[in-house]
Amino acid sequence: MSTTYVRVSWNRQKRRYDTVVVAAVLAFVATFVACGLVLDPRATAETLLIRAFGACAFVLLHVVLAIGPLCRLDRRFLPLLYNRRHLGVVTFVVALAHGVFSAVQFHAFGDVSILVSLWSSNTRFDSLAHFPFQQLGFVALSVLFVMAATSHDFWLKTLSPRAWKTLHMGVYVAWALVVMHVAVGAFQTVVSPLLWGTLLVGTIGLAVLHGLAARAERRRDAAPQDASGTEIDVGPVESLPLDRGRTVVVRGERVALFRHAGGISAVSNVCRHQNGPLGEGRIIDGCITCPWHGYQYRPHDGTSPPPFTDRVPTYRVRVVDGRVRLDPRALPAGTPVPPAHVGVGR
Numbered sequence: 001m002s003t004t005y006v007r008v009s010w011n012r013q014k015r016r017y018d019t020v021v022v023a024a025v026l027a028f029v030a031t032f033v034a035c036g037l038v039l040d041p042r043a044t045a046e047t048l049l050i051r052a053f054g055a056c057a058f059v060l061l062h063v064v065l066a067i068g069p070l071c072r073l074d075r076r077f078l079p080l081l082y083n084r085r086h087l088g089v090v091t092f093v094v095a096l097a098h099g100v101f102s103a104v105q106f107h108a109f110g111d112v113s114i115l116v117s118l119w120s121s122n123t124r125f126d127s128l129a130h131f132p133f134q135q136l137g138f139v140a141l142s143v144l145f146v147m148a149a150t151s152h153d154f155w156l157k158t159l160s161p162r163a164w165k166t167l168h169m170g171v172y173v174a175w176a177l178v179v180m181h182v183a184v185g186a187f188q189t190v191v192s193p194l195l196w197g198t199l200l201v202g203t204i205g206l207a208v209l210h211g212l213a214a215r216a217e218r219r220r221d222a223a224p225q226d227a228s229g230t231e232i233d234v235g236p237v238e239s240l241p242l243d244r245g246r247t248v249v250v251r252g253e254r255v256a257l258f259r260h261a262g263g264i265s266a267v268s269n270v271c272r273h274q275n276g277p278l279g280e281g282r283i284i285d286g287c288i289t290c291p292w293h294g295y296q297y298r299p300h301d302g303t304s305p306p307p308f309t310d311r312v313p314t315y316r317v318r319v320v321d322g323r324v325r326l327d328p329r330a331l332p333a334g335t336p337v338p339p340a341h342v343g344v345g346r
């Protein structure tokens with residue numbers, strides 16, 4: 001049983017990751033401002049900082065959105081996924097710096113409050129050329145705030161993984177609002193072709209990545225299955241890597257199979273934490289370990305080792321003439337199923 005099983009928490013690796021991210025953000029902002037001073041000597045330091053933080057948040061948001069499809073295309077990107085939530089929070093903080101600087105610069109010196117000024121100084125919602133793009137940025141920032149504020153595991157547990165995940169799909173709403181904020185804003189202010197280029201590359205790049213990842217998953221899902229009878233032939237025992245997962249699709253559901261200690265077990269591929277792909281995980285300390293944040297489940301009953309109580313559905317498996325046969329009917333989460341015996345050493 002694992003003694004190192006902890007829910008998402010701070011560790012040395014995460015601290016190193018965060019240090020690198022903060023250093024990269026500072027380097028980005030410093031480089032942006034330095035280049036701005038050279039290329040546009042009339043721009044004030046405040047304006048350059050506003051633009052630097054905005055551009056940095058924009059890039060970070062695209063990186064956050066690219067990590068998911070990249071991991072579905074190539075498992076080597078998985079370490080990035082492990083800390084994606086931290087990157088999301090950093091994105092919000094950088095966007096907040098941009099939003100606060102902008103609001104102060106453009107709305108703090110009138111005779112109404114900053115928020116009233118932001119929402120009432122431009123109400124030309126009927127004109128693309130004069131559209132109030134700052135309000136779009138404000139709504140995007142509010143969406144990012146909700147996600148950053150609920151990023152902790154406490155909210156995941158409180159809201160339920162399904163509701164939490166749905167809420168966090170709001171990142172795509174934030175992204176669309178930010179793209180409009182930048183595109184419409186660029187119509188109204190003097191901006192460099194670099195900004196248009198970044199906007200275009202970011203949007204097309206994300207669309208292509210998501211398309212490729214979806215196609216790769218469709219191909220995996222469409223892999224031929226022998227569905228004769230109730231059991232499905234998954235292949236020879238040796239097709240399951242030792243102590244690593246393999247994913248098969250049965251009746252539209254992904255099932256994760258593991259060969260460990262002379263037995264074969266099958267559980268649902270969907271991790272209880274954030275729906276991570278268990279089939280891409282490994283056996284660590286005798287437990288199936290999710291590749292995303294390390295949640296663990298015992299192979300024989302799909303239950304987390306004590307004191308944790310998370311459970312995933314299990315499946316019956318048999319080995320017949322050296323071939324693995326899977327009963328596609330999912331059993332209730334946590335149902336014990338004796339591993340199919342494959343013999344010592346296999």
Ligand code: HEM
Pocket residue numbers: 047050051052054055056057058061095098099100102103106134136137138139140141178181182185189191195
């Ligand atoms: C309260 C929220 C926000 C306000 C008031 C705001 C305001 C502004 C303003 C006034 C500009 C034009 C700056 C200039 O050209 O001098 C701008 C540009 C920009 N904003 Fe925002 N914004 C907000 C939120 C956001 C968010 C959430 C993001 C991204 C995550 C973002 C990304 C950008 C980018 C990339 C630019 C273009 C920067 C450049 O010219 O290089 N903004 N914003």
Ligand code: FES
Pocket residue numbers: 271272273274275276277290291292293294295
């Ligand atoms: S541990 Fe987070 S999704 Fe599995």
